[in-house]
Amino acid sequence: MENTVLFKNAAVFQNGRFSAADLFVKEGVFAPAASAPGDAPTVDCSGLAFLPGFADVHVHLREPGFSYKETIATGTGAAARGGYTAVCPMPNLSPSPDDLESLQAELSLIRSGAAVRVYPYGTLTRGEKGETISALEETAPFVIGFSDDGRGVQNAEIMRAAMLRAKSLGKIVAAHCEDNALLRGGYIHDGAYARAHGHRGICSESEWGPIRRDLELVRETGCAYHVCHVSTKESVALIRQAKREGLDVTCETAPHYLLLDETCLEEDGRFKMNPPLRSPQDREALLEGVSDGTVDMIATDHAPHSAEEKSRGLEGSAMGVVGLETAFPVLYTGLVKTGVLTFARLMELLNGAPRRRFGVGGEISDGKPADFTVFDLDRRYVIDPGEFLSKGRSTPFAGKTVYGRCLLTVCRGRAAWSDGTLLPPARPF
Ligand SMILES: [Zn+2]
Numbered sequence: 380m381e382n383t384v385l386f387k388n389a390a391v392f393q394n395g396r397f398s399a400a401d402l403f404v405k406e407g408v409f410a411p412a413a414s415a416p417g418d419a420p421t422v423d424c425s426g427l428a429f430l431p432g433f434a435d436v437h438v439h440l441r442e443p444g445f446s447y448k449e450t451i452a453t454g455t456g457a458a459a460r461g462g463y464t465a466v467c468p469m470p471n472l473s474p475s476p477d478d479l480e481s482l483q484a485e486l487s488l489i490r491s492g493a494a495v496r497v498y499p500y501g502t503l504t505r506g507e508k509g510e511t512i513s514a515l516e517e518t519a520p521f522v523i524g525f526s527d528d529g530r531g532v533q534n535a536e537i538m539r540a541a542m543l544r545a546k547s548l549g550k551i552v553a554a555h556c557e558d559n560a561l562l563r564g565g566y567i568h569d570g571a572y573a574r575a576h577g578h579r580g581i582c583s584e585s586e587w588g589p590i591r592r593d594l595e596l597v598r599e600t601g602c603a604y605h606v607c608h609v610s611t612k613e614s615v616a617l618i619r620q621a622k623r624e625g626l627d628v629t630c631e632t633a634p635h636y637l638l639l640d641e642t643c644l645e646e647d648g649r650f651k652m653n654p655p656l657r658s659p660q661d662r663e664a665l666l667e668g669v670s671d672g673t674v675d676m677i678a679t680d681h682a683p684h685s686a687e688e689k690s691r692g693l694e695g696s697a698m699g700v701v702g703l704e705t706a707f708p709v710l711y712t713g714l715v716k717t718g719v720l721t722f723a724r725l726m727e728l729l730n731g732a733p734r735r736r737f738g739v740g741g742e743i744s745d746g747k748p749a750d751f752t753v754f755d756l757d758r759r760y761v762i763d764p765g766e767f768l769s770k771g772r773s774t775p776f777a778g779k780t781v782y783g784r785c786l787l788t789v790c791r792g793r794a795a796w797s798d799g800t801l802l803p804p805a806r807p808f
Pocket of ligand 1 (some may be wrong): 528555
């Protein structure tokens with residue numbers, strides 16, 4: 380039997396819970412297990428968790444323009460190894476996808492290099508300069524939404540006009556909220572660690588100020604709005620209130636903001652990202668937000684840089700850490716095994732919410748594309764960046780002991796990642 384596999388005795392996560400089931404995949408699509416022919420190739424999966432492919436709505440794949448940091452191939456390889464079947468790369472690229480012509484360069488690299496599904500963002504403003512709105516009408520049919528991630532849109536009039544155009548195109552605005560006037564050369568959180576060690580801090584208001592401004596604009600324009608990498612308690616409170624009002628708002632945070640704070644900082648570039656690790660009170664508020672639904676989803680903000688760019692300590696290193704290959708195990712170990720979140724809530728954050736809001740991510744159901752991932756949840760290991768498929772190796776989770784090893788990720792009927800336990804890599808089915 381070509382292009383079929385029967386996975387026997389799996390623990391399948393479906394409709395919010397695990398149940399014991401056989402999964403039959405035929406030509407890249409889930410089919411009823413009862414329809415599997417007697418001679419279908421069979422893999423015994425006793426004790427393994429079958430999960431719908433995760434979706435990350437905020438990654439940096441660095442191509443075109445910065446392939447020394449990451450490529451579409453290495454970034455999506457890392458995604459697959461982390462259990463992701465869908466990623467949405469941000470548009471801080473060269474050329475930046477401001478119009479159809481510049482977007483074509485990225486789309487062609489995606490077609491030739493991607494191991495999983497890739498849904499790019501287009502820029503909100505040309506070159507992310509915040510001055511002229513991009514050719515949104517041109518890029519809209521090919522992008523998941525619009526963003527100037529990496530920079531905040533400083534001018535409220537530009538943001539209002541961009542929101543109105545995005546709304547007329549039926550597209551979401553994903554906002555990197557940062558007020559440049561409040562940065563004052565800061566590079567870690569403006570808190571106890573910065574004061575104790577003589578570093579320049581980034582205040583919380585540089586994030587929540589622009590969120591408050593944008594929520595006013597959402598109230599006025601009715602634009603679908605998503606806040607990127609929420610890191611402060613004030614941001615959580617503002618978004619909670621906006622949701623109570625019924626505004627069309629969602630938001631994400633990243634694993635490092637939930638599991639680490641400024642008390643974990645070391646004088647090492649692998650602890651540097653933007654926004655920065657905040658205070659323990661901010662981390663608590665984010666955990667509350669994740670539990671009560673204010674924070675809709677967890678994105679990694681996977682932001683690879685070269686080893687040299689991350690070697691210059693807290694002050695001199697580039698902003699950003701990798702996350703695709705560590706997100707699930709650190710969240711499962713740090714939040715589910717400790718009883719902070721249920722497994723079902725974690726799957727909502729990694730799959731359910733991105734699927735509903737952005738239409739990306741796998742679904743284990745007969746007739747749906749077989750985009751799924753298989754984890755050995757009991758496998759304990761130490762995070763070793765030397766094993767990463769990503770070119771970026773800088774992570775604050777290096778050396779942490781975690782549970783949950785990804786054995787296989789299937790996307791579009793191909794093993795996008797296989798460690799060889801269940802299937803040889805690249806076997807089509
Ligand atoms: Zn950002």
